[in-house]
Amino acid sequence: MTRAQVLGAGVAGLCVATELVARGCEVTVHDPAPRPGPHGCSWWAGGMLAPLCEGETAEEPVVRLGREAADWWERQGVRVDRRGTLVVALGRDRSELDRFARRVPEHERLDPGGLATLEPDLAGRFDRALHVPGEAHLDPRAALICLRDRLDRSGVTFATEPGGSADFTFDCRGLSARDVLTNLRGVKGEMAVLRSTDIHLSRPVRLLHPRVPLYVVPRPDGLFMLGATQIESDDRRRSVRSVLELLSAAYALHPVFGEAELVEIGVDARPAFPDNLPRILRRGHTIHVNGLFRHGFLLAPALARMAAEAALEDTQPELMHEDHG
Known part of the structure; x- marks a missing residue:
């Protein structure tokens, strides 16, 4: 069984962990806080799953990939209101x-x-x-708690301190990842x-x-x-x-x-990132998922899917960058 560790338990990290569990991985999530709460950027989100409206100013991938979000959240058991x-x-x-x-x-x-x-x-x-x-919205706090509880029931380990070994590491730490992603x-x-x-x-x-x-x-x-x-x-x-x-x-x-x-x-x-588009950055067996800007709940499902496919199926998904430095 492939072992994966996820750094960060905001919306990006929880979505990545969900996609990895769905593919049969043994997953450990590392985050300094034991539960979702006001310490995390995701806690303060609006929860609008509005790819069409975001297209007023955002690039085309935001609109296209964001169309996956409402269905994905519903599959996880999150209440999604589809009233436009x-x-x-x-x-x-x-x-x-x-x-x-x-x-x-x-x-x-x-x-x-x-x-x-x-x-x-x-x-x-x-x-x-x-x-x-064609748009929807959700309660972000309820969605985070739902994912966290669902992962708990799936046997995912949550740890407040990093440690242990894994076949792949998914770095989803948001701004905390500026120690390695200097252009955030x-x-x-x-x-x-x-x-x-x-x-x-x-x-x-x-x-x-x-x-x-x-x-x-x-x-x-x-x-x-x-x-x-x-x-x-x-x-x-x-x-x-x-x-x-x-x-x-x-x-x-x-x-x-x-x-x-x-x-x-x-x-x-x-x-x-400078262009306001998210990125999946691969450095060996570490995959960074970051730069979701104002589109966390909208784009995290698609980014998580692509990151999991990149690691487990060796694909080269959209928005992925290889870094051999």
């Missing part, structure tokens, strides 16, 4: 909606009546909108969680803005995740300006958010 994405803009930013529509062709245009049918609580707020039906950089993202029983949304809503775009993702128990800023920095301090901008944008989406409970404010730095 709603895209709106304030009156002064209507040109942003037109620009978005040109870059994301798989959408439906909604008039006020169509918007009211889709999201009744936004009725009368916008005179037009876009609906991207941090991209700071901030988010807020609100609670309100006065508004109901069935799907993620993107509010377009030329400077401060916002997405609102509904979660169970009246929670809404607001996110997220994108700042070229690995500074993990929470800034007043960014939080104010998030909350102001949410208020612009619907004033009821002004009365919502502020439950949580979070920040972390996402790992990215």
Whole structure:
């Protein structure tokens, strides 16, 4: 039996471990923390499985590989809500909606009546909108815990200290891997969680803005995740300006958010390579899976599949780089 060790238990590491177990490997996962939690970048994700919307700014592989995500997460027993994405803009930013529509062709245009049918609580707020039906979302924290528990039941060993030998090592440590991946950089993202029983949304809503775009993702128990800023920095301090901008944008989406409970404010730095595309980098029997940028839950399933195939089937998958240095 092939023995594999996975370094890092964020979304990338847990997805890689899942793919290795499915191929019959004996797997050990090494991470300083025993369980998923706020110490990890993945904990602060939005959980949008929105490859089409990401195609507004992302490269083609993000769109194509991201289409695998929703089915993959469902196969792991994670709840995935497939209600699409709603895209709106304030009156002064209507040109942003037109620009978005040109870059994301798989959408439906909604008039006020169509918007009211889709999201009744936004009725009368916008005179037009876009609906991207082929998208989904999940609760990232529930997804991480689900994968962790599933791997536990599959006999995977979890260790807080590295050690032991393996046929292959999969390095999925995110920014911590800068000790060997010197071209990784941090991209700071901030988010807020609100609670309100006065508004109901069935799907993620993107509010377009030329400077401060916002997405609102509904979660169970009246929670809404607001996110997220994108700042070229690995500074993990929470800034007043960014939080104010998030909350102001949410208020612009619907004033009821002004009365919502502020439950949580979070920040972390996402790992990215210079081109913002993830990479699978092979150095002998060590395979690095990194640089998922803002697409962790969207791209980790495809990257994990390709990394496992590279090790066990000796393939040369897309986004893979050989390094003999």
